[in-house]
Amino acid sequence: MITFVTSNRHKFEEVSAIFNDAGIELSWEQMKYEEIQADTTEEVSRNSCIKLIGQIHGDFFIEDTGLFIDSLKGFPGVYSSYVQKTIGNDGIIRLLKDRPDNAMFKTVLTAYINGTIKQFTGILEGSIASDERGEGGFGYDPVFIPSGYGKTLSEMDLTEKNRVSHRFRAVKGLVESLARNDH
Amino acid sequence: MITFVTSNRHKFEEVSAIFNDAGIELSWEQMKYEEIQADTTEEVSRNSCIKLIGQIHGDFFIEDTGLFIDSLKGFPGVYSSYVQKTIGNDGIIRLLKDRPDNAMFKTVLTAYINGTIKQFTGILEGSIASDERGEGGFGYDPVFIPSGYGKTLSEMDLTEKNRVSHRFRAVKGLVESLARNDH
Numbered sequence: 001m002i003t004f005v006t007s008n009r010h011k012f013e014e015v016s017a018i019f020n021d022a023g024i025e026l027s028w029e030q031m032k033y034e035e036i037q038a039d040t041t042e043e044v045s046r047n048s049c050i051k052l053i054g055q056i057h058g059d060f061f062i063e064d065t066g067l068f069i070d071s072l073k074g075f076p077g078v079y080s081s082y083v084q085k086t087i088g089n090d091g092i093i094r095l096l097k098d099r100p101d102n103a104m105f106k107t108v109l110t111a112y113i114n115g116t117i118k119q120f121t122g123i124l125e126g127s128i129a130s131d132e133r134g135e136g137g138f139g140y141d142p143v144f145i146p147s148g149y150g151k152t153l154s155e156m157d158l159t160e161k162n163r164v165s166h167r168f169r170a171v172k173g174l175v176e177s178l179a180r181n182d183h
Numbered sequence: 184m185i186t187f188v189t190s191n192r193h194k195f196e197e198v199s200a201i202f203n204d205a206g207i208e209l210s211w212e213q214m215k216y217e218e219i220q221a222d223t224t225e226e227v228s229r230n231s232c233i234k235l236i237g238q239i240h241g242d243f244f245i246e247d248t249g250l251f252i253d254s255l256k257g258f259p260g261v262y263s264s265y266v267q268k269t270i271g272n273d274g275i276i277r278l279l280k281d282r283p284d285n286a287m288f289k290t291v292l293t294a295y296i297n298g299t300i301k302q303f304t305g306i307l308e309g310s311i312a313s314d315e316r317g318e319g320g321f322g323y324d325p326v327f328i329p330s331g332y333g334k335t336l337s338e339m340d341l342t343e344k345n346r347v348s349h350r351f352r353a354v355k356g357l358v359e360s361l362a363r364n365d366h
Contacts, residue, residue: 082260
């Protein structure tokens with residue numbers, strides 16, 4: 001049993017499906033926590049995890065995902081959530097007009113397990129679509145086309161998204177680590 | 184005597200000129216400090232100030248300035264510095280194509296004086312230029328036109344900028360408060 005600390009229902013649903021497949025129990029602590037301004041997702045996430053120690057009962061983890069666009073020097077990066085709430089996908093499309101659209105999604109999980117902090121990372125490379133497409137997912141999913149696919153993450157159902165996604169790749173690392181500790 | 188904690192030389196120069204005119208001694212602690220992710224400049228700044236107490240000798244203050252664009256829901260706001268380093272002024276101009284360009288600059292000073300935290304705010308209303316103009320200032324100055332002026336902050340010299348700027352208005356509040364305490 002481990003607790004996922006997140007205020008984001010979409011994230012909990014995605015991660016919960018992966019834990020369910022692995023047969024590991026997951027509980028949900030729906031709360032916000034403090035994040036610092038820093039250059040990397042790893043640093044932001046580690047700092048938040050340390051501050052949560054003592055506040056959450058038992059083992060827990062947090063999740064942070066950023067979209068990093070090459071031609072925008074990694075923007076929106078660690079501030080992806082804020083940027084989505086303000087300029088949104090329309091803003092991202094405007095910024096990329098006449099620019100290369102290579103991008104990556106990166107998820108960092110920071111887990112506190114048996115008194116130790118561990119980080120798990122998942123990366124998905126791709127490109128930014130020239131307009132929003134699809135109804136599934138959330139955030140930047142409607143404009144992100146994974147490399148080798150002809151459609152956005154929003155045009156996939158949850159099962160298909162969970163086969164390729166950055167979030168799945170990071171969670172897989174955590175789940176495998178938990179499974180090893182169980183034996 | 185009060186210490187201005189900032190890693191930004193441009194900011195120190197502007198603020199120093201205002202203190203000089205007021206005849207109050209200003210020292211410079213050139214360092215970076217931790218900032219949290221939060222919705223308002225006031226909250227970010229107050230949090231950082233509290234963390235600096237005990238690290239800086241004597242009275243001190245910090246400064247944070249954000250550009251808030253109405254039609255972009257306040258973007259780049261509290262992340263103005265990061266946004267300037269990534270998408271820059273060119274990005275701001277692209278985002279505003281065919282959108283209203285009303286904006287404001289807001290400076291928040293948080294000062295720790297005689298064991299008490301005080302905040303001083305300065306606002307400058309204006310609009311975003313359709314291209315970068317001028318050589319002076321820094322950051323968003325080349326694209327910000329103060330209301331009632333036909334030129335950007337970068338097209339003003341430091342004396343002129345310091346007569347109208349958000350930063351000047353905030354520093355004026357602090358300087359007047361310090362002067363009152365002197366008597």
